[in-house]
Amino acid sequence: MNYVEKQSFTVDNFTFESGKTIPVTLGYETYGELNEDKSNVILVNHYFSGSSHSAGKYTPEDPLPGYWDDLIGPGKAVDTNRFFVISTDNIANVHVKNTNVITTGPRSINPETGKRYGLEFPQFNYRDMARIQHEFLTKQLGIKKLYAVMGPSAGGIISINWSVLYPEMVERLIGVITNSQTPVHTAFNVCQHAMRVIELDPKWNNGDYEDNDGPDEATRLACQLMNIGAYTSEYFEQTFKRDSSETDPYFDIKAKTSYEKQLYELIKNVSSVTVDASHWYYTSRATMLQDIAHDFHSLEEVLNRITAKVLMVSCTSDMLFPTVYNQQMVEILQNQGKDARLYKIESMKGHMAGVFDTHLFSNQVAEFLS
Numbered sequence: 001m002n003y004v005e006k007q008s009f010t011v012d013n014f015t016f017e018s019g020k021t022i023p024v025t026l027g028y029e030t031y032g033e034l035n036e037d038k039s040n041v042i043l044v045n046h047y048f049s050g051s052s053h054s055a056g057k058y059t060p061e062d063p064l065p066g067y068w069d070d071l072i073g074p075g076k077a078v079d080t081n082r083f084f085v086i087s088t089d090n091i092a093n094v095h096v097k098n099t100n101v102i103t104t105g106p107r108s109i110n111p112e113t114g115k116r117y118g119l120e121f122p123q124f125n126y127r128d129m130a131r132i133q134h135e136f137l138t139k140q141l142g143i144k145k146l147y148a149v150m151g152p153s154a155g156g157i158i159s160i161n162w163s164v165l166y167p168e169m170v171e172r173l174i175g176v177i178t179n180s181q182t183p184v185h186t187a188f189n190v191c192q193h194a195m196r197v198i199e200l201d202p203k204w205n206n207g208d209y210e211d212n213d214g215p216d217e218a219t220r221l222a223c224q225l226m227n228i229g230a231y232t233s234e235y236f237e238q239t240f241k242r243d244s245s246e247t248d249p250y251f252d253i254k255a256k257t258s259y260e261k262q263l264y265e266l267i268k269n270v271s272s273v274t275v276d277a278s279h280w281y282y283t284s285r286a287t288m289l290q291d292i293a294h295d296f297h298s299l300e301e302v303l304n305r306i307t308a309k310v311l312m313v314s315c316t317s318d319m320l321f322p323t324v325y326n327q328q329m330v331e332i333l334q335n336q337g338k339d340a341r342l343y344k345i346e347s348m349k350g351h352m353a354g355v356f357d358t359h360l361f362s363n364q365v366a367e368f369l370s
Contacts, residue, residue, distance in 0.1 A: 027102030045151030177354030
């Protein structure tokens with residue numbers, strides 16, 4: 001097992017696309033060794049509710065390794081005997097209460113006022129996230145080329161933004177369970193609905209709440225909305241068992257079914273410890289706003305900026321980023337004469353297969369990176 005150390009970097013004055021300039025500090029982890037000419041760098045970006053902890057453990061006592069540990073490491077598809085892998089925490093990381101996450105967001109202290117930013121925190125998008133990373137990699141680490149940029153879901157979104165903003169730097173792009181534009185259905189179903197749920201909680205108070213007295217119930221429902229969208233119907237039937245013999249829900253409208261109790265307790269145990277409503281709110285908005293064609297005339301025009309080789313990995317049962325949109329993106333790139341390919345996987349985990357079922361596409365990743 002590889003043991004990793006959490007580090008951090010700061011960009012003293014970062015100007016967001018929305019126009020505000022603030023200092024930004026984010027955590028990051030590295031795996032493998034940087035070679036002499038700094039040509040072996042792979043940037044891995046994390047999904048909506050992930051973090052920079054993509055592989056290894058911090059201590060031997062950690063119950064689980066990083067989320068892509070089966071994919072990243074010595075001799076694995078992303079071989080750290082060969083590559084130097086960097087992964088950063090995102091702006092407004094939803095797990096801001098996790099001590100192993102370092103992020104700047106609405107719950108951070110505004111140095112100009114000495115108070116939390118709250119909703120005064122800048123509106124951000126994933127293009128901003130790529131720009132922050134670019135400043136860190138180029139100005140602080142002296143890295144001028146990426147052998148590859150990759151990530152699942154929101155991490156893939158950031159990776160696509162990299163390939164459009166800095167085509168001269170990116171040699172390969174791997175997008176897993178992601179796309180160039182967030183489907184409108186997904187924007188409503190798991191992003192806007194989550195934001196509205198949080199806004200309706202009386203403890204939200206327009207983002208001004210105390211650490212131990214916030215909109216916790218709304219946060220749990222926002223997490224549940226994401227979970228429902230991220231897995232398939234089959235997965236839920238098998239994971240949250242119904243009890244056909246129970247009687248209480250048939251006589252008491254407040255009595256929860258067996259599967260309601262199971263899901264509620266699971267989400268309560270996770271969200272209550274590490275997830276913050278404001279950070280979920282901002283990350284939902286950033287995900288809604290994902291449109292690589294923003295500021296361009298068309299999707300075709302912006303995708304034509306990509307010069308990297310492209311591998312898109314899609315799960316055919318993914319309800320958040322359906323395969324049809326991956327197919328569209330790849331076909332546009334192919335029609336432009338680009339080296340682009342789509343690899344389809346099948347799993348009842350749906351969207352989350354891109355995080356938890358890496359064995360289904362690890363060979364394709366290894367081949368693409370060879």
